[in-house]
Amino acid sequence: MPSIDSIEAPPANFLSQEATDQICMALYTEGWAVLEQFLSSDFVALLQQDLMVLDEQGCFHRAGIGREQQFVLRDDIRSDRICWLEGETDTQTLFLQLLEQLMTAVNRRLFLGMNHFEAMYAIYEPGQFYKKHLDSFRGQRNRIMTLVFYLNPNWQPEDGGEFVLYPEEGDQAIATVAPKAGTVAAFLSEEFPHEVLTSQATRHSIAVWFRIRENEFP
Numbered sequence: 001m002p003s004i005d006s007i008e009a010p011p012a013n014f015l016s017q018e019a020t021d022q023i024c025m026a027l028y029t030e031g032w033a034v035l036e037q038f039l040s041s042d043f044v045a046l047l048q049q050d051l052m053v054l055d056e057q058g059c060f061h062r063a064g065i066g067r068e069q070q071f072v073l074r075d076d077i078r079s080d081r082i083c084w085l086e087g088e089t090d091t092q093t094l095f096l097q098l099l100e101q102l103m104t105a106v107n108r109r110l111f112l113g114m115n116h117f118e119a120m121y122a123i124y125e126p127g128q129f130y131k132k133h134l135d136s137f138r139g140q141r142n143r144i145m146t147l148v149f150y151l152n153p154n155w156q157p158e159d160g161g162e163f164v165l166y167p168e169e170g171d172q173a174i175a176t177v178a179p180k181a182g183t184v185a186a187f188l189s190e191e192f193p194h195e196v197l198t199s200q201a202t203r204h205s206i207a208v209w210f211r212i213r214e215n216e217f218p
């Protein structure tokens with residue numbers, strides 16, 4: 001198990017310029033991006049450890065659909081369990097710093113004006129899934145960009161659990177992504193329906209939404 005001090009890159013320049021450029025370029029031209037080996041295997045191991053400790057402490061709860069008063073559990077739509085990252089451990093603090101840097105870099109290049117984010121760990125047990133959905137409703141601007149980081153070091157093709165990205169209209173997949181450790185998927189939240197195919201193994205991930213805080217809308 002690596003220690004937090006053994007992470008090679010210091011937080012100040014955590015993001016490689018190259019990876020940032022690749023994500024920004026793809027978001028600009030296509031609206032989505034998938035990068036393998038975006039996170040180092042050491043950092044993935046720390047995040048996965050953090051997730052498992054939180055799970056042992058009973059911090060996870062069943063994921064639902066909708067927010068606040070509209071929140072409902074829908075076993076037919078999604079069956080994972082989740083836990084929000086609040087920055088309570090060094091690992092989470094480091095990860096949230098990385099997200100801050102990434103948000104700044106993407107804003108600088110794409111002028112998206114994002115000023116806030118939320119991140120959650122998710123666990124899908126064998127047999128679990130999340131059916132095709134949109135993370136944000138068009139025009140509401142509540143979620144601008146979604147990122148999903150995968151934390152599964154020995155993922156095999158037969159483990160399933162792929163993330164599938166679709167165009168705004170139609171059922172022809174644009175991308176099918178195995179949830180392998182280090183991979184990140186990024187896409188504009190209002191534009192791309194997506195789903196998680198049934199997982200055959202325990203699947204760990206972090207979903208992040210970059211937002212514009214409601215009272216800062218233009």
Ligand SMILES: O=C(O)CCC(=O)C(=O)O
Nearest residue numbers: 130135148163196205207
């Ligand atoms: O874990 C994934 O691949 C995607 C999860 C997702 O779509 C969500 O949590 O909204």
Ligand SMILES: [Fe+2]
Nearest residue numbers: 133134135194
């Ligand atoms: Fe989603």
